[in-house]
Amino acid sequence: MGAVMTTRQAAVAVDEDAQYLTFMLGGEMFAIGILGIKEIIEYGSLTVVPMMPAFVRGVINLRGAVVPVVDLSARFGRANSQITRRSCVIIIEASTEDGLPQDIGLLVDTVSAVQEIPAAQIEPPPSFGARIRADFISGMAKVEGKFVIVLEVDKVLSIDEMSSLAEAGQAPALDFDPR
């Protein structure tokens, strides 16, 4: 699990033309702001945690810390990602409601590039039609003549929402009513 790229040093806050990491998922290109990204690692061995919703792929050992990995595709309500040679885990520092940061891995198909996208080239999200929950999208960026969906990481990786989904996922098994 060697670090493919450490982006922390590159994380310089530029107000106007922020840097984004672009990656592929199910043939579509997405982008996330670079500031929250800690590192990108190859997909390696992963331990499945039972009784969790499909989008929680499992946990990995990141130099001694146990980090959960979220399958982004499943989080969007699609099928689980197929693991390929180029599958990567993007480690992101997510914030929780109580203010304690927690690292979360994001499983994606391939990581493309870090690039600057001028704020002027980012359009507001469409209210429908992107086939992804509207609140997950922070904007549509125009890169090389194509649209790239810029994700709202705080919403996509909202620990509070995901853990309540996990709870709801467990409930049917517990409240099983045969009548």
Add this chain to the structure above:
Amino acid sequence: MSINLDQAQQTFIVEARELLQAMEQSLLQLENEPDDQDAIGAIFRAAHTIKGSAGLFGLAPIVGFTHIVEDVLDRLRDGDIAVDADLIALLLKCGDHMLELIDVVASRGEALTPAALQRGEALREALGVYHPLHATTADAVTAKAADGESAEVLWHISLRFGADVYRNGMDPLSFLRYLQTLGQMVQVDTLTDSIPALENFDPESCYLGFEIDLRSTASHATLNEVFDFVRDECEVQITAVDEAPINPASTGTELVTQAEPTHRSTAPQRVATASEAKPRDGNYVRVNADKLDELINLVGELVIASAGASLLARSCNHDPLHEATSTVSGLVEEILDGALHLRMIPIGDTFNRFRRVVRDVSQELGKDIDLLISGAETELDKTVVEKIGDPLMHLLRNAMDHGIESAEARRAAGKSSKGHLSLNAYHDSGSIVIEIADDGAGLNRERILEKAQERGLVASGAVLSDQEIYNLIFEAGFSTAEAVTNLSGRGVGMDVVKRNITLLRGTVDLDSRPGQGTVVRIRLPLTLAIINGFLVGIDQATYVIPLDMVQECIELDEPQRDSSREQGYLDLRGEVLPLVHLRDHFNHEGPAARRQNVVVVRYAEHKAGLVVDDLLGEFQTVIKPLGKLFGALRGISGSTILGSGAVALILDVPALLNQLVQMEARTAQAPQSPLVVAR
């Protein structure tokens, strides 16, 4: 300098809290043995040190209040007033107020709330009863210098600080500031004669001297005490000035003729007590708990890494390498034990805090109750000690309120009118047991059962053992007290106690004999960070079962497997053992392994067999929490990292069994008593 002072102030706050704790202990001891001179001395020293240090930091509210307390203590020490219950109660309250002052004024830098100020005022008044009339007992010098108690005297103080005062962490200015709290400073002359030429000037040395005229009602001894902290290295002279004649301008000469005019008038034992009050714990090093945690985290990593190395070495078939890694593993284990031991602190401090609680509560209830403490030296993880305080407090209050009867009822039952409560701690097979025992009336078996049935906790036909009935009081929403007192009886307590203990991976159970009393036993793990685990494999995944819950392992052979699958239980030497197929429970796909094993686990009175594929042996497990995302996950309490670098999940056996019991109860349409399943 200011940064250093901040640090010093932190130390002061920590020390002051400890001193107040010690003072409270001594006061309680004094209550039992009113003639204990050592205890009186200890109380006085505590107050005195707090006052002195608070003065250094210019914390006038603390100094002002403590000064009054100290005066009374001084009289107590001199035998002018006698120890009685009222005085002790008053002094205990004073201790509380001082603690509040320290918390509010020193730590947060805020002013006291009006309510607290009022309390302080009331205490001052109450202390005034014990207060000496200054004229009668004040020190000789004061008496000589001034006739009336309130007469102000003009003192002349010649002060020459030693060169090392800064290096010793003292700030001359703070002494002047403190002097200002004692009276009105008429004149201060700073003497700069000894400042050397610039090339010889050491910025860390102090070259200053002061000549101070102070108009104050304070006695010579009080002024003298101000300089207790720097006496060793400074020259201090305090003289009473006859107002009119002496000309304060002649300061320069006084330096030369500094003989010993009034120094002798300082009571010698006063100096002695001041030096005693300096910290006695030279053998201890104060370490920030965060640093310790960091160290223990690292040691945890080391354990994992060394397990990985041994694993590799074993696969290499290289004997010397194998030997070397096993030596390393042995050492690492020792380091681990040592590091964990650093976090262990005796439970005694927590126990001793309850003396005060018992005293206060028993007075409030009008019962005479004695607290016996044993096993105070038993050591526990710091976090556990911190978190066990509240549950213990609740159990004690409960025992005092409901357990121990009133004196009349006790006499009627043929018992001594004094109730006994005991707190005991001891090691028992890898865990710590804390026992809270009372010799009260015991629990009322019938009433508990009735209540439980009324609340629907137990089905009406269920047959329960006495033990099970008693433990019902730990269920949520259960209280049998007919009258709700302000201490307990609201029925929110016992289930919270149980939950808090469970959070510490501990268990609680209760035993009671009618008329003879109740014993509550809390069983806690020695440490929270590391457990002995038993590794089992299902498919490619590895799970850890806490070793102390594993009873035995058996192989599940082919015929047994089929029958047990249908029945859901196994015949274990004539006993029914319900089985849990972890493979199905955790939704592992793929066909079952050819060989399967059963791990028999036991938690409290529940016993079950967990069906797994492989048994992989024991493993020192460093617990890594799974984080908030998995907060809702039941049956798994955490994770750990194996020698191979893979993550293994730790089973939470009690939660797992409970979950199964609940599922079963729901599937079987008419819920039987949920408590008597899977025994």
